[in-house]
Each structure stands twice: as C-alpha cells, then as structure tokens.
Amino acid sequence: MIPVIKTDSDEAAIAKAAAILKGGGVIAYPTETFYGLGADVRNERALEKLYTIKGRGFNKPISIIIGSRDDLKWFAREITPAAEILMARFWPGGVTLLFQAAHGLSERLTAGTGKIGIRLSSTPVATLLAQNLSGAITATSANRSGEGECVSAREVISSLGETVDAVIDGGRTAGGTGSTIVDTTVDPPAVIREGIVPSSEIYRWIRGVQGS
Secondary structure, rough: OOOEEEEEOOHHHHHHHHHHHHHOOOEEEEOOOEEEEEOOOOOOOHHHHHHHHHOOOOOOOOOEEEEOOHHHOOEEOOOOOOHHHHHHOOOOEEEEEEEOOOOOOOOHHHHHEEEEEEOOOOOOOHHHHHHHOEEEEEEEOOOOOOOOOOOOHHHHHHHHHHHOOOEEEOOOOOOOOOOOEEEEEOOOOEEEOOOOHHHHHHHHHHOOOOOO
16 A cells, blocks of 8 residues: 555645655655655655656656755756746746756756756745755656646545555545746746746746846
C-alpha cells in the first residue's frame, strides 16, 4: 500500500514527507493546479527514479519549485530586469520562469539546455517541502508521460500505483491548465507554454518593462 499523508500543512506531515524525499524517495503533492511529483533536486538517483515513474525521456527538462525567493540564487545564474518584474507580479503563483541554470545543477533537470524552469508556489505544502530540502523540489506533473494530469490523491494512486513512495493528500486541486512558462533568458521574454496565467497578461507586463 502507498503511504497517504494527510495534511493541512501541519509540521508533522511535512516532516514525514521531507524525510522520504531526503532518503531518495519520490512523492506526489498538491500544487495550484495539479498534483506534482517531488524529488530532491540534488539527488541524482531520485531524479532518475522520477523519470522512470513518468516513463519520460531524459531529453525533456523538469522544472522546480523553490522554498523562497532567496533560494533563487542557488539555481539561477542570471536574473534579468524583466524577470524581476515578472517575479514581483506573479510570484507566488502559477508562472514558471526559465533562467540560465546555475553551474552544477543536474542535467536531469535541464536536459542539457542550460536553462532551468523555476517558480515560487502559492501552495503552502509545496513551499514547505522545498524549504525542508535544499531549497527546491521537482515540480513535474504526477502522471505518466502522455496521460492526463491528476487533481486528487486518489487519481495519483490510480495512475501511478505503487511506483511512488508516498502521496500527500491535500484535497482536490483546481485543475484546468498547468503553470504558464516564460523564457526570461531571451529579450524580450517569451511565453513558451500557455497556462493558468494568460499570455496576454504576461506580455502586458513585459511591455511595461520595455517602455520604462
């Protein structure tokens, strides 16, 4: 049976989940939109296990959720003025920003692109898990590649079975679409995936930066 950790962000539940992650495990946890698959971003074996669970090729990068804005310096090599504006407007929330990856990050995260997708979540569980690790947790959706995303712990268990080490049951998530992905390594920044925040709103703020 897969351990199901009930939580309303209480410390004991988060500590139990974090211990599994620190031991190299992979867990499912709720985010703003869907359930995500979490692994320690510094643990290469855990990242490989995550790819195996998803049935995903190593040529596809995996984004991360950080525990606080201060943690960004460990994962991003450069933060542009436009990125600063977008973070101030959309973090915490459903916008993933692409940065030049800091040296030493696993290519399991970047897929050799030299870029890393990062967001600060508005979901307390995700933030607390990242804070209990090395400042970040993986944020890929908790499903097998090509299959539908999960909005409940029950759906995660039905989809992934006992391949995950635990599921944090945070209730039903909003669903809809995933995070909006914006590449801030190009000038001007570009939306590369439509998501929960409309691209029109992203570009409105980008135009504001360019006009300032």
